[in-house]
Amino acid sequence: MFDEPGYPGNSDLDDAELTLQTFVYCSRAAEGVDDTEVRRIVASAQRRNLARGITGMLVFDSGVFFQWIEGPPAQIQSLIASLHGDPRHHDVVALDRSEEKRERLYPNWQMEQIEAEDIREVLQDALVTTEDDNNIAALKRILECLASGPIDALGRS
Numbered sequence: 001m002f003d004e005p006g007y008p009g010n011s012d013l014d015d016a017e018l019t020l021q022t023f024v025y026c027s028r029a030a031e032g033v034d035d036t037e038v039r040r041i042v043a044s045a046q047r048r049n050l051a052r053g054i055t056g057m058l059v060f061d062s063g064v065f066f067q068w069i070e071g072p073p074a075q076i077q078s079l080i081a082s083l084h085g086d087p088r089h090h091d092v093v094a095l096d097r098s099e100e101k102r103e104r105l106y107p108n109w110q111m112e113q114i115e116a117e118d119i120r121e122v123l124q125d126a127l128v129t130t131e132d133d134n135n136i137a138a139l140k141r142i143l144e145c146l147a148s149g150p151i152d153a154l155g156r157s
């Protein structure tokens, strides 16, 4: 489980030259999943992600999730399988999935919960600070998804 090269202490995320897999999706929360349950999901995700070299962000608004995860391909694949089987949400729609050598966008976020109205700002800030061409391309794809995709309604309840 921890045999990915470059993850010796599980907290060493200085992995500029490692292949990262990114998965971005949106989904609908199951009946009864409220802010309290989402806080639980995030707290547990932070612990699990730290141990697996996964970083990312989660938005929850109006019963809709939007999540960005990145990390070692094997760990991300395993998390994707878990996410698909998790009864706390359904209608998981993949928005972006890529695998490339690049720096992490959010190296210190084991799983940061972001307010829906802040998501564009967060992505645009990352676009300004990153110098990695692959990151720039990925961020532009996500911003395009936000403008035209199924999560366009986020934050406009």
Ligand SMILES: Cc1cc2nc3c(=O)[nH]c(=O)nc-3n(C[C@H](O)[C@H](O)[C@H](O)COP(=O)(O)O)c2cc1C
Pocket: 041, 044, 045, 046, 048, 049, 058, 065, 067, 069, 079, 081, 082, 083, 084, 086, 088, 089, 111
């Ligand atoms: C919206 C949402 C986001 C989640 N994010 C993560 C995450 O970032 N990391 C994580 O380990 N589990 C996350 N989970 C929980 C996983 O779906 C799953 O319950 C957990 O990884 C345990 O999986 P396992 O029972 O297959 O071992 C999330 C669940 C939901 C509903």
